[in-house]
Amino acid sequence: MPHMEKTLSSQEIFNGRVIRVTLDEVELENGNTSKREVVHHHGGACVLALTDADEVYMVRQYRYALAEEVWELPAGKLEKDEDPFEAAKRELAEECGVTAGKYVDLGVLYPTVGYDSEKIYIWAARDLQTTGQHLDPDEFLDVVKMPFAQALEMVMSGEIKDSKTIAGLLKYKVLRDRGQV
Numbered sequence: 001m002p003h004m005e006k007t008l009s010s011q012e013i014f015n016g017r018v019i020r021v022t023l024d025e026v027e028l029e030n031g032n033t034s035k036r037e038v039v040h041h042h043g044g045a046c047v048l049a050l051t052d053a054d055e056v057y058m059v060r061q062y063r064y065a066l067a068e069e070v071w072e073l074p075a076g077k078l079e080k081d082e083d084p085f086e087a088a089k090r091e092l093a094e095e096c097g098v099t100a101g102k103y104v105d106l107g108v109l110y111p112t113v114g115y116d117s118e119k120i121y122i123w124a125a126r127d128l129q130t131t132g133q134h135l136d137p138d139e140f141l142d143v144v145k146m147p148f149a150q151a152l153e154m155v156m157s158g159e160i161k162d163s164k165t166i167a168g169l170l171k172y173k174v175l176r177d178r179g180q181v
Contacts, residue, residue, distance in 0.1 A: 003029060005036075018077065041118035045088035046075035048106065048168040049098060049125040054148045056169070057096045061141035071154060073165045074143075075120070084121035092125060094134050096143050101127030104181050106171045111163050122168045124181060148173075 005026040014021040020040040027033055049057040056073075063070045076091040078084060085103070093099055106122040133143065151169055154160040160169075175181045 005029070005034075008033065037115055039112075039116040039118070041116060042078040042080055042082070043084065043118055044075055044077050044120040044164070045084045045091060046073050046109075046120055046122045046164045046168055047088045047092045047100075047125050048073050048122070048172050049092055049096060049100060049128055050148060050172075051128055051145065055145040056148050056151050057092075057098065058144050058146055058151060058165075059095055059141045060144060061139075070162055071160045071165065072162045073122075073168050075164060085123070088121065088123050093131055094136070095139075095141065097131055097133035098125075098128045099131050100125030101129070104172075104175070106168055106175075109164055109167045120164045122164060122171070124168070124172050124175075 005028060008025045008027055010022045010024045012020065013023050018041065022038050022040065024036045024038055025033055026036050051057075059072050059074055060069055061072065062068070074092050074095040076087060076094070078087050088103075089099065102125070104124040104126075106124055109120045109122060111118055111120060135141070148169075151160065152173060155166050155169055160166060172181065
């Protein structure tokens with residue numbers, strides 16, 4: 001039998017531009033009650049874009065919450081009810097200035113399962129065409145094409161710490177090693 005918690009009540013304690021936070025009371029499997037703080041997020045979409053020369057498009061940008069620059073695959077948040085695949089294509093075009101002729105679904109990542117509803121949808125993209133970057137007015141980042149093998153080494157050395165980027169790179173490597181992409 002699957003494990004469950006039943007929501008008894010939910011109180012919104014914050015509603016912002018990117019997240020909403022609730023304080024919920026839940027009934028546990030044993031009949032006791034507990035509190036859960038939940039961050040509600042519309043989710044995100046991420047793209048591992050590979051050139052014919054086996055280079056991957058990476059972005060480096062400052063992340064305020066971490067107070068550091070972070071290496072990432074191009075990605076962005078979903079708007080309410082937005083199709084994740086369409087968002088992934090949009091983010092690739094906006095951040096890197098490319099579109100793709102072929103996409104492979106790499107699955108869904110739950111970055112923080114203990115208190116956050118965010119889901120990040122990941123695709124690999126091939127057959128790239130340059131279109132021209134068009135960043136949002138508040139977006140500042142560097143786009144770097146690097147050998148796929150170098151990006152993997154950056155994961156293993158700890159230089160790449162972003163979970164969606166790590167998952168996308170490693171999942172693609174496994175699929176490629178199996179001859180599935």
